[in-house]
Amino acid sequence: MTAQAAAAQRWTIEDYGFSVDIPKKFAMCGGGVADHGVGFYLDDNPASLDDGCAVKPTRRVITVFAGLGMDSTLQATAARVCGYGDKRGVTVQAPSGLALGDRPSISCRHDNRSEWIELLVVTECGVPSQKPHVPEMICSAWLHTTPDSFVGDLAIYRETIASVRFFEPRGYK
Secondary structure (H helix, E strand, O other): OOHHHHOEEEEEEHHHOEEEEEEOOOOEEOOOOOOOEEEEEOOOOOOOOOOOOOOOOOOOEEEEEEEEOOOOOHHHHHHHHHOOOOOOOEEEOOOOOOOOOOOOOEEEEEEOOOOOEEEEEEEEOOOOOOOOOOOOEEEEEEEEEOHHHHHHHHHHHHHHHHOOEEOOOOOOO
């Protein structure tokens, strides 16, 4: 067992076919009512699994979530999701080598004027679609941080997204 695995809790989302290690030292948070994923704040303050940290975060956070594919390609999904940022901001090239688990992934970075950096990595979760180029379920990992904390938070983000494992979804209808 690696030091990272010993200091982390494995979080499994069976409906979407993925799991991720969440560092035990951070407070976990969630998307609210739906169990589509999990997140954790990158500070020492408390949180709860139903606080909606993936919706409108006011703190530095990493989330790993899933949803049904709504676009014809993974590239279209990434373009749509990456476009959610502050429109007054600037799209910047994302750091290289970012991937969810061992899957080919698409990443983007958006620096907005409200002093936040948004980094997103998107891939297909569960078992890849039988339909050519049509992702059925999308997994995404999001880093919401400040310029001063970016380098340290990026290292935690890299470890977190590398820990993602995919399997056949169970229970999703």
